[in-house]
Amino acid sequence: MPRIPAIALLSLALGNTLPALAGDVDRWELPIAVKTLDNGLTVVVSEDRSAPVVGVSVVYKVGMRLEPKDRTGFAHLFEHLMFEGTPNAPEGSFDKVITGGGGRNNGSTRPDYTNYIEVAPVSALEPILWLEADRMTTLDFNEKTLKNQQDVVKEEIRVNVKNQPYGGFMWIDIGQQAFQKWENNHDGYGSFVDLENASLDDVRAFHRDYYGPNNAVLGIAGDIGAEEAFRLAEKYFGKIKRRETPPRPDVSEPLNTEEKRITQADDLAQVPAVAVAWKIADRGSPDQAPIAVLAEVLAGGDASRMYQGLVKGKEMSLNIDHLFGLTGPFEYNGPTLLTLFALYKPNVTSDALIAEMDAQIARVVADGVSDAELGRVKTAMLSDWNNSMESLLSRADTLAIFQALWDDAQVANQVPGWIEAVTSDDLKRVAAKYLTAANRTVIDRKPKAMLATEAAAKQEG
Amino acid sequence: MHKTLIALATTVLVCGQVCAKAPRLPKDLPSYAPDKPLPVPQIEQKTLGNGLIVWAIPRQGLPRVDYVLAFRGAGLAADPKDRPGFASILAGLLSEGTEKHDSKSIAEIAQGHGGGIGASAGNDGLTLYANALASHAEPMLDLLAEVTRTPVFPEKEVALTRANALQGLKAAEAQPGFRAERAILAAIYGDHPYARTQATEESINAFTREELQRAHAQRLRPDQALLVVTGRIEADAAFALAEKAFGDWEVEDTGPEVIAASRDRAKPSLVHLERAGSVQSALRIGRPAVAAAHEDAIPLRLVTTILGGGFSSRLMQNLREDKGYTYGASVGYRSQSVGGALVAGADVRNEVTGAAIGEFMAEFKRIGTQTVPAAELEMHKRFVAGGYLIGNQLQASVAGTLAGNWLVGLPPEYLGEYVPKVRAVSAEQILQMGRKYYAVDQWSIVVVGDAAVAGQLRQYGKFETVK
Numbered sequence: 001m002p003r004i005p006a007i008a009l010l011s012l013a014l015g016n017t018l019p020a021l022a023g024d025v026d027r028w029e030l031p032i033a034v035k036t037l038d039n040g041l042t043v044v045v046s047e048d049r050s051a052p053v054v055g056v057s058v059v060y061k062v063g064m065r066l067e068p069k070d071r072t073g074f075a076h077l078f079e080h081l082m083f084e085g086t087p088n089a090p091e092g093s094f095d096k097v098i099t100g101g102g103g104r105n106n107g108s109t110r111p112d113y114t115n116y117i118e119v120a121p122v123s124a125l126e127p128i129l130w131l132e133a134d135r136m137t138t139l140d141f142n143e144k145t146l147k148n149q150q151d152v153v154k155e156e157i158r159v160n161v162k163n164q165p166y167g168g169f170m171w172i173d174i175g176q177q178a179f180q181k182w183e184n185n186h187d188g189y190g191s192f193v194d195l196e197n198a199s200l201d202d203v204r205a206f207h208r209d210y211y212g213p214n215n216a217v218l219g220i221a222g223d224i225g226a227e228e229a230f231r232l233a234e235k236y237f238g239k240i241k242r243r244e245t246p247p248r249p250d251v252s253e254p255l256n257t258e259e260k261r262i263t264q265a266d267d268l269a270q271v272p273a274v275a276v277a278w279k280i281a282d283r284g285s286p287d288q289a290p291i292a293v294l295a296e297v298l299a300g301g302d303a304s305r306m307y308q309g310l311v312k313g314k315e316m317s318l319n320i321d322h323l324f325g326l327t328g329p330f331e332y333n334g335p336t337l338l339t340l341f342a343l344y345k346p347n348v349t350s351d352a353l354i355a356e357m358d359a360q361i362a363r364v365v366a367d368g369v370s371d372a373e374l375g376r377v378k379t380a381m382l383s384d385w386n387n388s389m390e391s392l393l394s395r396a397d398t399l400a401i402f403q404a405l406w407d408d409a410q411v412a413n414q415v416p417g418w419i420e421a422v423t424s425d426d427l428k429r430v431a432a433k434y435l436t437a438a439n440r441t442v443i444d445r446k447p448k449a450m451l452a453t454e455a456a457a458k459q460e461g
Numbered sequence: 462m463h464k465t466l467i468a469l470a471t472t473v474l475v476c477g478q479v480c481a482k483a484p485r486l487p488k489d490l491p492s493y494a495p496d497k498p499l500p501v502p503q504i505e506q507k508t509l510g511n512g513l514i515v516w517a518i519p520r521q522g523l524p525r526v527d528y529v530l531a532f533r534g535a536g537l538a539a540d541p542k543d544r545p546g547f548a549s550i551l552a553g554l555l556s557e558g559t560e561k562h563d564s565k566s567i568a569e570i571a572q573g574h575g576g577g578i579g580a581s582a583g584n585d586g587l588t589l590y591a592n593a594l595a596s597h598a599e600p601m602l603d604l605l606a607e608v609t610r611t612p613v614f615p616e617k618e619v620a621l622t623r624a625n626a627l628q629g630l631k632a633a634e635a636q637p638g639f640r641a642e643r644a645i646l647a648a649i650y651g652d653h654p655y656a657r658t659q660a661t662e663e664s665i666n667a668f669t670r671e672e673l674q675r676a677h678a679q680r681l682r683p684d685q686a687l688l689v690v691t692g693r694i695e696a697d698a699a700f701a702l703a704e705k706a707f708g709d710w711e712v713e714d715t716g717p718e719v720i721a722a723s724r725d726r727a728k729p730s731l732v733h734l735e736r737a738g739s740v741q742s743a744l745r746i747g748r749p750a751v752a753a754a755h756e757d758a759i760p761l762r763l764v765t766t767i768l769g770g771g772f773s774s775r776l777m778q779n780l781r782e783d784k785g786y787t788y789g790a791s792v793g794y795r796s797q798s799v800g801g802a803l804v805a806g807a808d809v810r811n812e813v814t815g816a817a818i819g820e821f822m823a824e825f826k827r828i829g830t831q832t833v834p835a836a837e838l839e840m841h842k843r844f845v846a847g848g849y850l851i852g853n854q855l856q857a858s859v860a861g862t863l864a865g866n867w868l869v870g871l872p873p874e875y876l877g878e879y880v881p882k883v884r885a886v887s888a889e890q891i892l893q894m895g896r897k898y899y900a901v902d903q904w905s906i907v908v909v910g911d912a913a914v915a916g917q918l919r920q921y922g923k924f925e926t927v928k
Contacts, residue, residue, distance in 0.1 A: 026524045026575065026594040050522055051854040052497040089487040092782065097486075099773035100840040101493055102847020121847050123494040130490055151785030155741070159788050159808045163741045165635035223497075267738055271632040301577070302568035311625075312564065318625050318632070343632055345624075376573040383525065383575030383594050390523045391855060 027416060028386045032399060032409050033226035037234060039242045040214025044399045044409040045229040046221040048392060054125050054222035055392035058116045058132050059400040061217075062210035064188030065111050065251055065334055068202065073190010076109040077153050077198055078206050082116060083107070084145035086134050091145055094135070097127050104393075110326050111188065112333040113404050119393035122223040126232065133236040136216065139207055141200045150195055157189050165269035169445050170341040171326055174275045177260055178441035183251040184335045188326075212243030219400030219409075222392040251334045255279050255434070261442040265451050271318070272446045274350045276357060277339040278439050280324075281430070283332055283405060289418035290426035291338060291434065292329035295322045296377050297369055297427065298360060299340055303376065305360050310342065316353050317342035330415060331398075333405045337441075338434070350444040364431040368424030381419050499850070501877035502859055505696035512684030513707050516863060516873060517699035518691045520856050524595040525576075526692035527857045528605055531864040533687075534717030535587035535680035538654040538799075546660025547668055548582035550622060551676055555580050555589065557618040560611040564618055567608065574601045578608065584655055585798040586868035587680060592857065595693040599702055606706035609681060614673045626665045633659075637743035637808070637909040640734050644927075645745040648730040648905035649802045653723040680717055683710045687867045691856040723800030725749050727905065733924040734909045742814040742910030746792075746821055747804040748903045753796035753869035757894065759879070760886045764894040765794040767841045768828050769805060774841075775824050776805070784820065786813045798869045803898060814910060815917030822901050822921075829895035832888050846880045 036042045067074040085091035098105045101124025107116045118128050161167045172187060179185035218237065220229045256279055281287035299306045299322040306320045325336040344353050369377075389395045389412070403409040446454075505517040540547040556578055557564040571578045576593035578601075589609055593601035633639040643659050650656035688707070690699040727749050751757050769776035769792030780790035792805035809817040852858045859876075866875050908918060918924045 026596050028523055050520075051500065051850065053850050053854045088489065092778070093486055095772045096840060097490065099771060099844045102843045102850065104848075104851065105772070119851050121496065121850050123496050124847075125494070126491040127493060130487070134487065148782065148785045152781055152788060155786070155808070155810060156788040158741045158810060163637060163739060163808065165632065268635050269632070270635045271628055301572065303565070303572040308565055308568075312621070315621055315624070318628050343628070345628060376569060379575040379594065380572045383592075386523045386525060386594075387592075390525075393851075 026382060026386070028389065029413055030389060030395070031226075032412065034403065034409055035230045037213065037238055039238065039240055040212070041233070041237050041240070042217045042403055043230055043233040044217060044219045044403050045224070045226040046395055046399055047225050048222050048395075051392075052122050052223050053392055054120060054122045054220060054224060055394070055396035056118045056125070056128055056132070057219040057393075057397035057400040058136070059217045059219065059397070059404045060114045060211055061112070061215050061404050063109055063111045063113050064186075065183040066210070066248070069182060070194065071190075071198055071202060072186050072194045073153070073188065074194070074198055074202060074206065075114060076188065076190065077149060077195055078203060079107045079109045079114050080149040080153055081139065081145065081203055082135055084149060085140040085142065086138060087140055088134050089131060091140065091142070094131055097131060098124065101127055103128065109188070111184075111336075112327075113401060115397055115401065117393055117397050119391075125224065126236075129232055129236040132218070133240060136211060136213060136237065137240050139203065141204055143200065146198070146200060146203065150198065153190075153195060154192060161189060163268075165266060166273055166445060167266070169264060169443055170273075170275040170339055171323060173264065174277045174337060174339055174441060174443055175325065177262060177443060178256065178277050178279065178337055179335055180253055181251055183249060184253060208243055209246050212245065213237055213240045214242045215245045217400040217403040219396040219403070221396035221399065252282070253279070253335045255439045256441065257438050259437045259440050259442070261444070263444045263446060263451070265448045266445050267448050269445065269447045271343050272346065272350070272444070272450060273341065273343045274353060274445065275339055275341050275443045276354060277337040277441045278434050278436070280336055280338045280434055283330075287430050287433070288330065289415075290422050290430040293374075293377060293381065293419060293422045294364070294427050294430055294435075295324070295329065295338055296381055297364065297373070298322070300377065300380070305363075306340070306357065309360055310353065310356055314356055315345070316348045316356060317344045319343055330411070331401050331405065346450070350442070354442065358437070361431055361435045365428055368428045370424075374422075374424060374427075378419055378422070382416050385416055385419070499846070499880055500853060502853065502863070504863070504873050505699075506873065507700045509683065509704060509708055511708070511710055511712060512686075513703070513710070514687045515700055515703045516687065516689045517694070517696040518689070518856075518859060518863075519695055519699075520692055522692070522856055524693055525592055525856070526595055526598040526601070526690065526694050527860045528591045528602060529689040529860040529864040530589040530605060530609060531687045531689075531868050532587045532681050533585065533685045533868055534720070535685065536582045536585050537658045538584045538720050539680060539717055540654065540657065542654075542657070544664045544668055544672070545657035546664055547672070547676070548587055549660065550626065550665075550668060551673055551680075552580035552582045552587050554614055554618060554622055554673060555612045556608045557622070558613050558615040559607050560613055561607060563615070567604070570604055571601070574604070576601055578604060583868065584658065588864060588868070598692075598694055602702050602706050610710055612677060614670050616670065619670050619673070623665055623668075626660060627662065630660060630662060630665065637736060637739065637741070640736075641743045641745040641806070641907050641909045644732050644734060644907040645747045645804060645905060648732065648907065649727055649747045649749050649804075650723050650800070651727060653800065654720065655723050655797060655800060678713055679715070682712055682716060683707060684712050685716060687864060689860040689864050691860040720799055722752070723749065723797070725751060725800070726903070729903060729905045731905065731918070731922050731924040732907045732927065733915060733918060734907065734927045735912045736909050737911065739811070739909070739911045741808045741810055742817075742908050742914050743806070743808050744814070744817060744821070745804060745806045745907040746818070746904050747802055748898075748905060750794060750801035750803045750898060751796070752798060752800055753866075753871055755801075757897070758796055758801075759882050760890045760894045761898055762794050762796070763841065763845065763883055763886050764828060764891045764898070765792055765803065766845060767833060767837065767891065768792050768824060768899070770841070771844055773844070775828070776807075776821065779824060780807055780809075780817060780820055784813070784816075786810070786817045786820070790821075796869060811911055811914050814908065814914040815920060818906060818918075818921055822904075825899040825904070826901050829892070829899045833891050835888065838888055838891065842884055842886070845883045849880050
């Protein structure tokens with residue numbers, strides 16, 4: 001028989017009805033080393049020699065919230081332009097160097113950060129660092145590639161939004177409805193007019209203001225030691241000059257005090273859907289980890305209360321999923337929503353579905369969560385956390401994001417403890433404080449034909 | 462047209478006729494470091510008395526154990542003609558109730574092991590997956606065995622699955638890609654079961670609980686099964702757990718039927734599925750190809766990578782980075798047990814629908830008529846080798862790839878031999894594969910888009926219009 005840790009034998013012997021707690025053997029402490037260069041670039045390294053592979057992430061502390069006001073979608077368009085060449089590395093060479101190094105690369109734009117990520121055989125690490133340093137220094141500000149990427153971004157918006165049923169309303173429209181400040185409630189994908197109006201001057205200014213080394217974090221995870229990684233970071237990034245970053249506006253917003261419900265007509269969808277969102281605690285609040293656990297209790301997978309209550313049980317919806325804005329429960333730095341999203345059945349109303357959600361929330365507020373259930377949920381969350389750190393790409397990225405948003409990459413090793421410390425009383429408290437009707441924004445998204453039928457029925461009635 | 466050219470430290474540059482447009486390489490760019498030896502997964506193998514094969518790949522990574530349990534011949538291709546998508550429904554219902562536990566208990570037990578359990582059907586097999594924190598390896602495998610061996614398909618769960626599948630199908634039909642996929646599979650595979658992988662309203666309404674029970678007995682059998690175990694567990698321990706969970710499972714019934722080979726050529730069909738108000742055309746361009754174990758499979762995969770397998774591929778560079786027609790253009794080689802397909806695609810704005818098809822065809826023609834420059838070939842070989850290394854870093858990926866290879870008839874050592882075999886492909890072979898599989902008169906074209914784009918399609922032949 002295998003060597004099996006005592007804790008597992010215990011749970012076997014006593015059956016599976018007891019809380020299955022994760023043993024210490026399942027905790028996974030990551031090596032994390034941090035150093036800030038003289039120009040302000042912070043470097044985070046996690047050594048892992050298990051494969052000759054390295055993940056790299058360069059995170060800039062700018063995202064959709066800070067884009068210029070008459071330029072919705074600009075932070076994302078700019079992200080695309082970061083791949084379109086520099087005076088030293090002409091258009092096309094960036095991707096080819098990484099492809100030829102055996103690597104994969106990508107970038108993404110979020111409310112509070114923009115990340116540029118690569119994973120590759122470790123033999124490609126130095127060329128990758130060279131390319132990242134090169135595009136941090138300056139870009140090839142070029143009309144042709146600007147026009148090209150304006151077209152590409154418009155196709156991206158068509159394929160993900162305009163030509164799709166639901167059009168991403170649970171992550172785009174919901175924020176527009178829930179927030180009050182422009183920084184938080186504009187369309188981060190952007191209007192076509194604003195995208196077309198973007199100029200090379202805009203591109204130059206954004207790069208100058210937000211893409212300096214002092215506004216960035218470099219994350220490296222994989223087959224390299226911390227000292228060697230710091231040396232390479234200094235070699236390639238050390239000579240880039242610090243650039244002044246504009247003062248950050250106050251983007252904070254209080255919780256909402258009046259419920260907002262709207263109905264949208266969907267030209268393409270055939271099945272109705274609903275998004276229900278609540279503003280949640282600020283980054284760093286003691287409520288943050290309890291909210292993360294509460295989301296799992298309510299809607300984290302097949303064992304969750306709303307899956308069992310709404311998909312099973314009352315059989316009202318086809319699914320129940322939760323989202324934390326465009327990121328995760330610990331990866332934001334400004335007003336953010338916990339959103340529940342479900343496709344629901346034609347014989348069900350959104351009101352009835354929301355009433356059932358409310359009943360599930362009220363149960364948590366009144367009774368809390370049993371030790372057994374809380375134990376299971378925490379075990380699943382610890383496991384998910386470990387899983388998210390397995391890929392060297394996502395590990396480098398997560399560490400860099402934590403350094404950028406929390407000013408502390410070590411948070412990655414603290415999150416499991418924060419989750420473990422959450423109590424039933426914490427869940428009662430945060431459910432009562434945040435998951436209220438007054439703090440809620442709802443979008444009921446219905447097939448156009450369904451709305452027309454309802455309107456006709458109303459007239460007749 | 463963009464050219465792809467890169468100076469690799471180890472490669473002599475060969476300038477083709479399009480060299481002038483190749484991107485100049487950064488002059489200060491450091492060279493790639495020497496490659497480290499390719500790690501090859503060490504697979505410990507054992508076959509249980511009832512025929513169930515167990516492969517263990519111990520690793521010292523994160524504290525997790527992964528299980529993949531694959532059943533050959535149990536997938537969508539085994540479904541009767543009037544039951545398309547049935548294997549997916551069967552897979553979904555396995556964890557919805559067993560002799561010992563109901564659906565809710567199964568979900569809660571899996572959650573308590575810090576893992577998940579699930580199943581899905583592919584063309585050539587039905588595969589169950591489970592993972593757990595390392596300390597929960599044993600009870601999780603027991604749960605996997607329980608849902609595999611003793612599902613009871615409760616009436617209530619069957620009814621709910623049927624109702625939700627009907628709604629799910631309705632939701633899927635609203636996506637252009639879903640309709641396009643169904644049409645291109647029909648064009649490629651004709652009457653072969655590989656064409657029928659999506660459920661229909663009729664098949665969802667028709668399947669019965671008895672059919673599920675019968676299919677379970679016929680298809681999920683130890684003598685048609687492979688269990689892959691990866692993670693923080695020793696091989697002997699993995700074998701012992703497998704023996705305990707599956708050793709007393711006896712073969713009943715007869716095995717799955719052998720599925721005939723799918724065709725390697727098809728008369729091209731041209732189909733326009735109208736979608737009112739569509740602001741893009743979803744293009745899918747496909748043709749039959751060869752099975753996974755065919756001798757052409759490796760060079761065909763490489764030529765397909767050069768053409769449309771990544772950001773630096775020709776289709777991506779041309780249709781996105783040069784023309785700005787699309788967010789992404791690609792082509793993939795889908796290799797199966799008894800056949801295969803090449804399927805290319807892009808979603809493009811309405812006004813460039815015809816032009817985009819033209820660019821696909823131009824790239825297909827070029828790959829079969831002009832020798833690929835040595836540097837471009839080398840770049841893509843290194844891209845493939847890197848992909849292997851990156852996948853090999855993730856233990857669930859290793860387990861999934863091994864099981865997937867086995868389902869399509871490839872041996873365990875295929876994974877470790879793959880990169881050296883790709884490296885050995887010559888430019889002449891690429892040209893030959895291009896000529897053989899990318900000839901422009903062999904392609905079926907499916908367009909899901911507004912009626913107004915019809916005029917742009919005429920230059921490619923007479924399209925059948927489906928309202």
